[in-house]
Amino acid sequence: MTETEIIKGCIKKNQVCQRLLFEKYAGKMMSLCQRYSNDQQEAKDIVQEGFIRVFDFIHQFKHEGSFEGWLRRLFVNVATRHAAKRVINFGDITVVDMDITGIDPAVVSKLSEDEIHRLITRMPEGYRLVFNLHVVEGYSHEEIANLLGIQSSTSRTQLTKARRMLQSLILKQFNVVIV
């Protein structure tokens, strides 16, 4: 069954198609939700709610652009709404200042997907949200500001610090010595 057929089936509320769609994207969406949530249970709740919304609103997908992109945006919306229920600290976190310009791209490339995921989830929530939205999902700072109810300048600052923190975590993790 092609993706288009599955989508058409989902629009017709066909449960088999819905299941196929779920099986196809659940892993990726679970990963996305884990990056935005504080624990596994919350990630599960977001995935659950996200797929219910997908099945309810799939008829709004216009077949312009990739379906996965549409799906990701929908899940990001659900995840950020969940996150907005919590008090998120967008303040400064002390990060050991490191010069990251010297990191060899090969070192980062060698990191597995799971390792990167683990490092991202170690960042404070404010950093993590902005980092995920901007770097991974490609949201602009204005969009992030709207989504999270913060200033776009805050978003920029948080991103810079988040990036620096993640890099320092990578360096620490793998005992990379910059010479």
Added chain:
Amino acid sequence: MNSQQFDNIIKSKSQQRVADVPDDIWENIIKEKRKRRMPFFWLILPGLLLGGLILLWNSYHSSSNKTIITTQKNEKENVKEPDMNSAPEITSRGNFKTVQENTESSTALTDAVKKDQPTNVVLGSRAHYNIQLAKTGENTGVDIVKTAGKYNVGITTPGLNENNETGLTETYNTNMNEDGNSFATKNKKCSGKGNSSILFGGGETNSILDSNSNKLAIGESQPETTSTLEELPVDTNVVASHPVIVKDSLAGNRKEIFITKKAVSGRKQSVKSLKVEVAVGVVSPLQDYTKPLLIKRVLDNGTVKSEFISDQIKTEVEPGTEFGINIVKSVSKQWSVGGGINYSRFTELFRLTGIETRTDITIIQRVVIEPNGPSLKSDTIINSTKSNTTINGRNIYTNIAVPLFVRHQFIERRKFAFAVTTGLYVEVLKKYHSDAPGKFENTVAPGNTKPSNNTHIGVDVFAALHFSGALWKKYDWFAAPGFRYGVSRYNANSLSFNKKIHKPVFSVGIAYRLKK
């Protein structure tokens, strides 16, 4: 390495990552979807109940207002002017004729009634007449007396018949009206000449309410008069606001006055009414389910093992029957509530076509010559065959339910009434029996829940039309086409496919009025 390079690597790695998905997420999604669908059904019911309550409240409210207004009006003016224009036509009955209308006679009559004097009326008068409320000091005459919030025509002095006996040979109650005057209501039929005749003597004007036959006669007669008064049907709950028709007739020295309520309905529902309904019906069930992908049956008796897998499943529910007994209590003139017990049973024919793998296990012993002598050794011969098999079977569904309902009567006529009934069937026992041997297991499509073996209760929401009419004495007939929407599923076992069964029903029956 600049930020852009770093971001790109992180982005691509993050987006490629696929996490493990906990097994229960899909089931939770399905459950949640069902939960979100459910409010639709549950919103209908409170809506109906709320609507019913509002109507009920309105009907009570408007009824009590009417009574108050009427009471005040009647206290102001004792006798109302006759309104000839709206007088309904009265047909001839026996030796009583409707002659020309005469307003004067009617006034004379009412005056006479009021003054407790022998009535002098002109032959054949007919007019509207408003019954007065009883007042302090008025212990005779045609009065409306109020008991338990209802207005009844009362009498203060029982009349005598031609043998100088009281016209009421049966027991009658003497009560006090709201102003302290006594009145009597008869409990059983009067004695007297003729059929259900009532005679009132002494020139007194009396009235009587026959609570047994629901007929009212009001009249005046001399003791020596032995004529029969015709009883006319009236509602037992005569209220002061209802105009009544007075028909006067004079034959010889006999003066008889008949009073009956305008537009009498023989089938009008009393607030006190209580009836038992016994119904038998035909159920033509409809299935609502997702077919399992596969059904599997394994039979194993040690030597023969059979595994049957069917992917062609055909089921058909046949019409069944239902029986019910309900008690219906009216709570207002239009609304009633009821409950009872209902038994229904229907069958389902199914055909499973698939491949059966039969394995015969035979153990044989053979003699083996060994160096230390012959010995017996066991060998197992396994013979496996595959064949196309069809299993035809029958499932029997038996349900015992407790119906709880409200009924609103829209139309009431002398011959028939029409109502709408709605409520719930709380299924207290859903039994399921299959005559196909062996235990079946089904493989359901993704997202469908497998049935469990322990759900034998459920709820149907139902609505029905209810036509009824008088049959004989206290018996009414009724016919009720309706629909029971199965909210809960049959989770009886694997062959019930976790299905909902909706039940279009056509019931007919007999109702017996315990109280009118």
